[in-house]
Amino acid sequence: MTIQIGDHIPEVTLQRIREGVETLDTNALFDGRNIVLFAVPGAFTPTCSEKHLPGFVQHFDEFRSQGVEVACMSVNDPFVMQAWGQSQHVPEGLMMLADGNGDFARALGLELDASAYGMGRRARRFSLYAEDGVVKLLNVEAPGEFRVSSAEHMLSQLKQDL
Incomplete structure (x- = not known):
């Protein structure tokens, strides 16, 4: 069942690299x-690298000025996520x-x-905003689209809600 507004974020482990691999x-x-969490189907893929992540990099300071942390997630390993972040000049603090x-x-x-495209199982493109682990905003893209999960759309929603 898909998470809904009002649901608590499920407990799972993720990884990232800082001083090494951190769980x-x-x-x-x-x-x-x-926290605003946005997910992309794959690091280094065209829409993800040309639009989705760059939008959050560009507007990172606006999120931070509202007291909101930003995290990008993908079904990739932490080394790929680190390399992608470096190639996209992700600011320190954008997880x-x-x-x-x-x-x-x-x-x-x-x-x-995404097995039909040789990519296996991935995350759908989405963005969510959570306060204290509870989902307050959720934007899930239709297949092949990039509109509602953008940084700009999330900022406009936050400005209405905060």
Whole structure:
């Protein structure tokens, strides 16, 4: 079942690289924080690299000025996420999270079967805003689209809600 507004973020582990590979529990990551999480089907893929991540990089300071942290997630390993972040000049503080086995995407009910394209199971393109681990805003893209999960759309929603 797909996560809904008002639901608590499911407990799963993710990874990222800082001083080495770090395992993060989603409860520890989301509890007590205001976070925008956006997910992409794959690091280094065209829409993800040309539009989705760059929008959040461009507007990162606007999110931070509203007291909102930003995290990018993909079903890739933490080394790929680190390299992608470096290639995209991701600012320090924008978390690049790896959902290597797709456990988090599956727990959210936002898994995508991209096997027909040789990409296996991935995360659907989406964005969400959570306060203290509870989903307050959720934007899930229709297949092949990029509109509602953009940084600009999320900022406009936050300006209405905050």
